[in-house]
Amino acid sequence: xxxxxxxxxxxxxxxxxxxxxxxxxxxxxxxxxxxxxxxxxxxxxxxxxxxxxxxxxxxxxxxxxxxxxxxxxxxxxxxxxxxxxxxxxxxxxxxxxxxxxxxxxxxxxxxxxxxxxxxxxxxxxxxxxxxxxxxxxxxxxxxxxxxxxxxxxxxxxxx
Amino acid sequence: xxxxxxxxxxxxxxxxxxxxxxxxxxxxxxxxxxxxxxxxxxxxxxxxxxxxxxxxxxxxxxxxxxxxxxxxxxxxxxxxxxxxxxxxxxxxxxxxxxxxxxxxxxxxxxxxxxxxxxxxxxxxxxxxxxxxxxxxxxxxxxxxxxxxxxxxxxxxxxxxxxxxxxxxxxxxxxxxxxxxxxxxxxxxxxxxxxxxxxxxxxxxxxxxxxxxxxxxxxxxxxxxxxxxxxxxxxxxxxxxxxxxxxxxxxxxxxxxxxxxxxxxxxxxxxxxxxxxxxxxxxxxxxxxxxxx
Ligand SMILES: Cc1cc2nc3c(=O)[nH]c(=O)nc-3n(C[C@H](O)[C@H](O)[C@H](O)COP(=O)(O)OP(=O)(O)OC[C@H]3O[C@@H](n4cnc5c(N)ncnc54)[C@H](O)[C@@H]3O)c2cc1C
Ligand code: FES
Ligand code: FES
Numbered sequence: 001x002x003x004x005x006x007x008x009x010x011x012x013x014x015x016x017x018x019x020x021x022x023x024x025x026x027x028x029x030x031x032x033x034x035x036x037x038x039x040x041x042x043x044x045x046x047x048x049x050x051x052x053x054x055x056x057x058x059x060x061x062x063x064x065x066x067x068x069x070x071x072x073x074x075x076x077x078x079x080x081x082x083x084x085x086x087x088x089x090x091x092x093x094x095x096x097x098x099x100x101x102x103x104x105x106x107x108x109x110x111x112x113x114x115x116x117x118x119x120x121x122x123x124x125x126x127x128x129x130x131x132x133x134x135x136x137x138x139x140x141x142x143x144x145x146x147x148x149x150x151x152x153x154x155x156x157x158x159x
Numbered sequence: 160x161x162x163x164x165x166x167x168x169x170x171x172x173x174x175x176x177x178x179x180x181x182x183x184x185x186x187x188x189x190x191x192x193x194x195x196x197x198x199x200x201x202x203x204x205x206x207x208x209x210x211x212x213x214x215x216x217x218x219x220x221x222x223x224x225x226x227x228x229x230x231x232x233x234x235x236x237x238x239x240x241x242x243x244x245x246x247x248x249x250x251x252x253x254x255x256x257x258x259x260x261x262x263x264x265x266x267x268x269x270x271x272x273x274x275x276x277x278x279x280x281x282x283x284x285x286x287x288x289x290x291x292x293x294x295x296x297x298x299x300x301x302x303x304x305x306x307x308x309x310x311x312x313x314x315x316x317x318x319x320x321x322x323x324x325x326x327x328x329x330x331x332x333x334x335x336x337x338x339x340x341x342x343x344x345x346x347x348x349x350x351x352x353x354x355x356x357x358x359x360x361x362x363x364x365x366x367x368x369x370x371x372x373x374x375x376x377x378x379x380x381x382x383x384x385x386x387x388x389x390x391x392x393x394x395x396x397x398x399x400x401x402x403x404x405x406x407x408x409x410x411x412x413x414x415x416x417x418x419x420x421x422x423x424x425x426x427x428x429x430x431x432x433x434x435x436x437x438x439x440x441x442x443x444x445x446x447x448x449x450x451x
Binding site for chain 2: 001017018019021040041042043045048054055056057060061062064065108126127129130131
């Protein structure tokens, strides 16, 4: 079937089988391999993307189910060489090591900050409880989200 | 890489349209809601439906939590995240939030629905026990109209419900009665995992005695366990720790867990009893706090 999705504001159209999972539809698109595919069992959160702003696991969603919805992947964060504050936070606080979990972590926490610009540490931990990091440890990830929250607030005060 | 077997995909534009599609495919079609039970099953080839009818466009018909005619009515497509955030449920049946906080993780909860949870009828499903304890009734619609069934009649066997091949679960109805208190307790191996054992309890206290009670267990049998014997014991008695300990004893006797990676049988029976006692204690404390 012809599936046309809006990914990062751009229309991507391909003839795929209805059984194609969103994660593979995305990763088969040139330039969009940032979304990772880990456990394949909806447990690790590496494949998280946003659907109409809400984080979902793309390994447990059919591409066909996303027609008519806006998908955002990790590639949407950086604009014209300018990192999103959440990416900058991960950089500043050393919140990635191998980087495998990072795309999912970034999208999950970006969505958190969009909803709740000043989350408590507990709220950050709850938000990423469906995302597994096997090497950095969660302490730095929580610190990175806090960094982003603080810098975003400062940035918004400036303008 | 896990990939489902091939199937045809269509989107329903109305509940009646979805039912017509189920009828047309004569047993070869399945509804897909959140997909967070069905897609994993299809990836493992435990399910291989030939047609999928996607009902996610039916939020206008099937996603709501509303008070009407002395009941709380929950549309089948209501997602876990909305059950967790509902003030109406928090006020009348706080066991929903107890359960939702520990069902999977927030990202899964953005997709999974109450209808999908109940229709999956996995014995470890938390919402099945929750709905059994509060004596919910569910509305099932087919081509010949609607019928309403109790949770006891809804659960017909492991992964089996009263919903026919060409029917849809449309609504869950919770009775609103005075003096209600409820709670859900779960023990899991790690955050977001399925229960090793979980208990849901509801009590309706009038003038210091338990007018009615509902108790149900998850993950300690091949289906959700309705603890009828414990409910009988509680009905008409005054709430006390001793009474709850007796009900908890029944829970450990009337469950039928099997040993697996989550633990041995005696441990699960013990957990069933402890979860039941805690759920009853909290349910009763909540009922009395509401009364005060
Ligand atoms: C990693 C992970 C962890 C989880 N942990 C837990 C947990 O701890 N506790 C828990 O309770 N659950 C848990 N779940 C399950 C989760 O709650 C699912 O979302 C839920 O079981 C299924 O809901 P769904 O809407 O995704 O259903 P789907 O997967 O879309 O459907 C499930 C079944 O119900 C049928 N169906 C769906 N809607 C209807 C309808 N309206 N009428 C008729 N049939 C219908 C489908 O045909 C299918 O057979 C977990 C899931 C995952 C992926
Ligand atoms: S790959 Fe989707 S949750 Fe792990
Ligand atoms: S940085 Fe390696 S898994 Fe998280």
